[in-house]
Amino acid sequence: MENVVLVIHLILALALIGIVLMQRSEGGGLGMGGGGGGGLVSARGAATALGRMTWILAAAFICTSIILTIIAADKSAGASVVDRLGDAPAAEAPASSAPDLGSDLLPPSADDDAPLVPTAE
Secondary structure: OHHHHHHHHHHHHHHHHHHHHHOOOOOOOOOOOOOOOOOOOOOOOOOOHHHHHHHHHHHHHHHHHHHHHHHHHHHOOOOOHHHHHHHOOOOOOOOOOOOOOOOOOOOOOOOOOOOOOOOOO
16 A cells, blocks of 8 residues: 555656656746736646646645655554664674684783794694
Protein backbone atom coordinates (compact mmCIF):
# COMPACT_ATOMS: atom_id res chain seq x y z
CA MET A 1 0.00 0.00 0.00
CA GLU A 2 2.78 2.38 0.95
CA ASN A 3 4.62 1.77 -2.32
CA VAL A 4 1.50 2.48 -4.38
CA VAL A 5 0.87 5.78 -2.59
CA LEU A 6 4.56 6.68 -2.92
CA VAL A 7 4.54 6.07 -6.68
CA ILE A 8 1.37 8.17 -7.06
CA HIS A 9 3.02 10.87 -4.93
CA LEU A 10 6.09 10.95 -7.17
CA ILE A 11 3.98 11.08 -10.35
CA LEU A 12 1.96 13.96 -8.88
CA ALA A 13 5.17 15.81 -7.97
CA LEU A 14 6.54 15.49 -11.51
CA ALA A 15 3.21 16.51 -13.04
CA LEU A 16 2.95 19.51 -10.73
CA ILE A 17 6.46 20.62 -11.69
CA GLY A 18 5.59 20.28 -15.38
CA ILE A 19 2.32 22.21 -15.08
CA VAL A 20 3.95 25.04 -13.16
CA LEU A 21 6.77 25.30 -15.70
CA MET A 22 4.29 25.46 -18.59
CA GLN A 23 2.52 28.49 -17.16
CA ARG A 24 3.42 31.90 -18.45
CA SER A 25 5.58 34.01 -16.19
CA GLU A 26 4.01 37.26 -15.12
CA GLY A 27 7.40 38.94 -14.75
CA GLY A 28 7.98 39.84 -11.04
CA GLY A 29 7.92 37.88 -7.92
CA LEU A 30 5.31 37.84 -5.18
CA GLY A 31 2.48 38.77 -7.52
CA MET A 32 3.81 42.22 -8.29
CA GLY A 33 4.18 42.02 -12.02
CA GLY A 34 2.32 41.34 -15.13
CA GLY A 35 -0.25 43.96 -15.78
CA GLY A 36 -3.65 43.05 -17.25
CA GLY A 37 -5.10 39.67 -18.02
CA GLY A 38 -4.91 37.71 -21.21
CA GLY A 39 -2.25 35.20 -20.28
CA LEU A 40 -2.68 31.63 -19.16
CA VAL A 41 -2.53 32.76 -15.57
CA SER A 42 -4.68 35.82 -15.34
CA ALA A 43 -6.30 37.75 -12.52
CA ARG A 44 -9.11 35.20 -12.44
CA GLY A 45 -6.64 32.66 -10.98
CA ALA A 46 -8.06 29.15 -11.15
CA ALA A 47 -10.42 29.97 -14.01
CA THR A 48 -7.97 28.83 -16.66
CA ALA A 49 -7.24 25.21 -17.50
CA LEU A 50 -3.63 25.25 -16.30
CA GLY A 51 -4.60 27.10 -13.16
CA ARG A 52 -7.29 24.54 -12.34
CA MET A 53 -4.94 21.68 -13.09
CA THR A 54 -2.31 23.21 -10.80
CA TRP A 55 -4.80 23.44 -7.93
CA ILE A 56 -6.02 19.87 -8.48
CA LEU A 57 -2.49 18.45 -8.60
CA ALA A 58 -1.44 20.49 -5.57
CA ALA A 59 -4.43 19.24 -3.55
CA ALA A 60 -3.74 15.63 -4.58
CA PHE A 61 -0.05 16.07 -3.70
CA ILE A 62 -0.94 17.35 -0.23
CA CYS A 63 -3.38 14.45 0.28
CA THR A 64 -0.76 11.85 -0.65
CA SER A 65 1.73 13.60 1.65
CA ILE A 66 -0.71 13.30 4.55
CA ILE A 67 -1.45 9.66 3.71
CA LEU A 68 2.27 8.82 3.62
CA THR A 69 2.73 10.54 6.97
CA ILE A 70 -0.10 8.53 8.51
CA ILE A 71 1.32 5.26 7.12
CA ALA A 72 4.78 6.09 8.49
CA ALA A 73 3.32 6.97 11.90
CA ASP A 74 1.42 3.67 12.04
CA LYS A 75 4.56 1.71 11.23
CA SER A 76 6.54 3.33 14.01
CA ALA A 77 3.78 3.35 16.64
CA GLY A 78 4.94 1.98 19.96
CA ALA A 79 8.57 1.74 18.94
CA SER A 80 11.28 4.08 20.06
CA VAL A 81 14.63 4.62 18.42
CA VAL A 82 16.25 3.85 21.77
CA ASP A 83 14.33 0.55 21.95
CA ARG A 84 15.59 -0.41 18.51
CA LEU A 85 19.17 0.37 19.50
CA GLY A 86 18.91 -2.00 22.49
CA ASP A 87 17.79 -4.86 20.23
CA ALA A 88 20.68 -4.47 17.80
CA PRO A 89 23.31 -7.20 18.01
CA ALA A 90 26.64 -6.15 19.44
CA ALA A 91 29.24 -5.47 16.82
CA GLU A 92 32.01 -8.00 16.78
CA ALA A 93 35.59 -6.85 16.83
CA PRO A 94 37.01 -7.08 13.32
CA ALA A 95 39.64 -9.69 12.75
CA SER A 96 43.12 -8.33 12.57
CA SER A 97 44.29 -8.07 9.01
CA ALA A 98 47.94 -7.63 10.01
CA PRO A 99 50.14 -10.55 9.02
CA ASP A 100 51.58 -12.72 11.74
CA LEU A 101 55.22 -11.68 12.10
CA GLY A 102 56.05 -14.41 14.53
CA SER A 103 57.92 -14.07 17.77
CA ASP A 104 61.17 -13.08 16.04
CA LEU A 105 60.33 -9.38 16.01
CA LEU A 106 58.68 -9.15 19.40
CA PRO A 107 60.61 -7.23 22.05
CA PRO A 108 62.15 -9.36 24.75
CA SER A 109 60.63 -9.48 28.19
CA ALA A 110 62.08 -7.32 30.98
CA ASP A 111 64.07 -10.20 32.51
CA ASP A 112 65.59 -11.19 29.16
CA ASP A 113 69.09 -9.95 28.38
CA ALA A 114 68.86 -10.75 24.67
CA PRO A 115 69.60 -8.02 22.10
CA LEU A 116 66.78 -6.40 20.10
CA VAL A 117 67.89 -7.95 16.84
CA PRO A 118 65.69 -10.42 14.92
CA THR A 119 67.07 -13.91 14.71
CA ALA A 120 67.93 -15.31 11.31
CA GLU A 121 66.37 -18.64 10.50
